[in-house]
Amino acid sequence: SGTDSECDGEPEIKAHVVVPPTGFTLPENKIGALQEKYQSLGVFPSYNISRREEYVPYYECQLKLGYLEVKARGINKKKAKHNAAGQMLFKIADVDPFVRPDEASYDSGVE
Numbered sequence: 329s330g331t332d333s334e335c336d337g338e339p340e341i342k343a344h345v346v347v348p349p350t351g352f353t354l355p356e357n358k359i360g361a362l363q364e365k366y367q368s369l370g371v372f373p374s375y376n377i378s379r380r381e382e383y384v385p386y387y388e389c390q391l392k393l394g395y396l397e398v399k400a401r402g403i404n405k406k407k408a409k410h411n412a413a414g415q416m417l418f419k420i421a422d423v424d425p426f427v428r429p430d431e432a433s434y435d436s437g438v439e
Contacts, residue, residue, distance in 0.1 A: 354417055354418065355417070358414040358417055361417060362413045362416055371393070374391065375409055376389070376391075376392075377405050378390075386401050386403060386408075387403070387405050387407070388401050391415070393420070394424075394426040395427070396416065396420065398416050400412035400414075400415050
């Protein structure tokens with residue numbers, strides 16, 4: 329759709345600016361790193377990849393882990409999945425995906 333604001337590999341920012349923790353770096357194998365982090369708990373990320381087309385064809389990957397969800401784009405399925413895993417690793421650097429967000433304290437800025 330033409331309303332998506334995310335770019336290839338960039339986090340989608342909805343309500344605030346996201347800053348990585350000091351010293352944070354993404355591993356080379358983002359998909360493997362994400363899976364290894366949670367496989368001992370018996371939890372596996374859920375990937376949903378679809379082909380889209382605006383001006384040129386691309387793939388979009390929706391990744392869910394616990395209460396968190398990210399979307400990323402790529403020129404092929406592998407890139408889209410890789411980008412989504414990187415975004416999720418970035419997101420979980422300072423948030424536990426299995427703790428329900430406190431919706432009462434969320435301020436969307438809309439009244």
